Amino acid sequence: xxxxxxxxxxxxxxxxxxxxxxxxxxxxxxxxxxxxxxxxxxxxxxxxxxxxxxxxxxxxxxxxxxxxxxxxxxxxxxxxxxxxxxxxxxxxxxxxxxxxxxxxxxxxxxxxxxxxxxxxxxxxxxxxxxxxxxxxxxxxxxxxxxxxxxxxxxxxxxxxxxxxxxxxxxxxxxxxxxxxxxxxxxxxxxxxxxxxxxxxxxxxxxxxxxxxxxxxxxxxxxxxxxxxxxxxxxxxxxxxxxxxxxxxxxxxxxxxxxxxxxxxxxxxxxxxxxxxxxxxxxxxxxxxxxxxxxxxxxxxxxxxxxxxxxxxxxxxxxxxxxxxxxxxxxxxxxxxxxxxxxxxxxxxxxxxxxxxxxxxxxxxxxxxxxxxxxxxxxxxxxxxxxxxxxxxxxxxxxxxxxxxxxxxxxxxxxxxxxxxxxxxxxxxxxxxxxxxxxxxxxxxxxxxxxxxxx
Numbered sequence: 001x002x003x004x005x006x007x008x009x010x011x012x013x014x015x016x017x018x019x020x021x022x023x024x025x026x027x028x029x030x031x032x033x034x035x036x037x038x039x040x041x042x043x044x045x046x047x048x049x050x051x052x053x054x055x056x057x058x059x060x061x062x063x064x065x066x067x068x069x070x071x072x073x074x075x076x077x078x079x080x081x082x083x084x085x086x087x088x089x090x091x092x093x094x095x096x097x098x099x100x101x102x103x104x105x106x107x108x109x110x111x112x113x114x115x116x117x118x119x120x121x122x123x124x125x126x127x128x129x130x131x132x133x134x135x136x137x138x139x140x141x142x143x144x145x146x147x148x149x150x151x152x153x154x155x156x157x158x159x160x161x162x163x164x165x166x167x168x169x170x171x172x173x174x175x176x177x178x179x180x181x182x183x184x185x186x187x188x189x190x191x192x193x194x195x196x197x198x199x200x201x202x203x204x205x206x207x208x209x210x211x212x213x214x215x216x217x218x219x220x221x222x223x224x225x226x227x228x229x230x231x232x233x234x235x236x237x238x239x240x241x242x243x244x245x246x247x248x249x250x251x252x253x254x255x256x257x258x259x260x261x262x263x264x265x266x267x268x269x270x271x272x273x274x275x276x277x278x279x280x281x282x283x284x285x286x287x288x289x290x291x292x293x294x295x296x297x298x299x300x301x302x303x304x305x306x307x308x309x310x311x312x313x314x315x316x317x318x319x320x321x322x323x324x325x326x327x328x329x330x331x332x333x334x335x336x337x338x339x340x341x342x343x344x345x346x347x348x349x350x351x352x353x354x355x356x357x358x359x360x361x362x363x364x365x366x367x368x369x370x371x372x373x374x375x376x377x378x379x380x381x382x383x384x385x386x387x388x389x390x391x392x393x394x395x396x397x398x399x400x401x402x403x404x405x406x407x408x409x410x411x412x413x414x415x416x417x418x419x420x421x422x423x424x425x426x427x428x429x430x431x432x433x434x435x436x437x438x439x440x441x442x443x444x445x446x447x448x449x450x451x452x453x454x
Contacts, residue, residue: 006137007130009311011116013105016058021113023065025137029115030069030101032136034150036129037098038074046150050095052080052088052158053103054189054247057214058113062103066115071150072143080158082212084189084248085116086344087162091155093122093341094165104189104247107224108419110215122341124313159193166197169339170350174357175202180238182254184229186222187212188246194346198242201350206236223250223332223345230258240353240363244345249312250332251345253352255363263332264294266352269366270336271326273355275301281338285318285327287311288412292427293372300369310414312343330375373409374431376438380445382422388413388445397444401426401437409434413441 006012006020012029014021020029038047049070053059059082067077075098080091085102092100098120105112117125117133125133143149181203185191187210195207208229209221221228223245233241233254241254253261261269267284274280283304286294290307298305308318312333319327319337328334334348355366388394394413401411409428416423422445426438 004127004131005134007134009313010106011102011114013108013112013114016056016061016111016113021058021062023061026062026065026115027069027072028137028141029133030066031073031141032069032133032139033099033101033117034070034073034075035136036132040098046074046076047098048076048078050078050080050088050092050097050100050155051103052083052085052091052100052189054105055082055187055191055212055214055217056103056105056110056113056246058111059103062113062115066101066103067152069141071152072141073150074144074148075150077150077152078155079152080155082189082192083158083162084193084244084344084346086249086340086342086347087158087165087189087193089118089122089342090162090165090340091158092118092120094161095155096120099125102247106247107218107222107245107250110217110219118342123316124342163193163197163200166193166344166346166350167200169336169347170201170354174354176353176357177202179240179353179357180204180206180236182206182208182229182233182236182238182241183210184208184221184223184232184241184243185210185248186218186224186244186246187216188218188222188244188248190244190248190346194242194244194248197346197350206232206238208232217246222246223252226252226254226260230254230260234258240356242345242349245332248345249343251334251348252332253349253363257364259364261363261367262330263328263334264291264330264372265363265367265370266332266348267326267328267334268294268297268370269355269363270334270348270351271298271303272301272366273358274326275303280325282322282324285315285322285324287315287329288414289330289425291330291372291375292410293370297370316342373427373429374434375425375427376431376435378424378438378442379416379419379421380424380442382415382420382445384415384420386415386422388422391445391448393444393448394441397441401441404433404437411437411441
């Protein structure tokens, strides 16, 4: 099967104004998606697609281009405005629409943007459907006759619908009264829903990074900059802090001491609690980046564990294959399939809060039996398609590092699916040692350009 031309692991993404994130391309993408999705609509009716976006300034531009392409293909468009990615997945399913589209570059800076799709079932589109859309993109646009063009409408109270959905995933006989929680919305798509969800469940909420201006999304805040949240939790003498990323599908948490808890730790808390209540169906799916200490801790609890490729879509695929309910990444993508069809930072946070509220434990206590190995990640600039395995010096550097670790850790190199970088990860018992090994491999990569994959 041939490699995809435009779609990466999380849709189409890039810098605004540069291929492929240009108005012309996005309009063609919308038309191609409309052509493919329209063929699946019942005879005599229009396919209907929901569009949501995060808070980037370029969202207005790309929304208009995408809407024009879809309408030209005869697809009706429902506009939700700024909403978290998982909210669009939910609303697409709840409103019985053909597909959902999110305009977002997730945790990237404001001058990046992207397009990702969800099917009618609330799951990301299968690779095969994305390939069919790609095949149609480069063909000429043939606008439908006026009588067949799609229409557009606004979704009324999209935020209220999503807030109620999030609350429904928290036990009705439990509340968050007595908890002071700081929530960092990353100046992103969750700015108007994260605080209300926690407040309506009873928490004393302090909202930060909830004033988006089109340019400040993810800027020194959110799940990719959790130290900002840590400082605010201490400043406000809060019990906990939750940080989302720009499109609301990632989660990091902070306790009252300012300690940051990543996706592996939060997944462990959820799995441990469900296991204790005999509510864990199957095991837990992580990725090749999941900390080895997590694997060991789960084994001590008797919880099966499996590793998927990096990317929440691959985690989800393995969860569905094995009929397991929970999985995720240390980056904070957490999927609880009994609560939602996709990763949702806010809903994942509620699952952690439920565990703490039911046991009275702190985050640190809930993670006491989880010992994470030091893990160092270095991002080395590299064109897309780089294949480090074709560089003898790089391969030799990896082998030397593995020899030094001698079974006491792991070395992993992988190209990013969303950025033009090669990620060098080294994990082991000693932080100084793994830092030196990761930096050494990264320097070899920089000194020996890696040939692109054929």
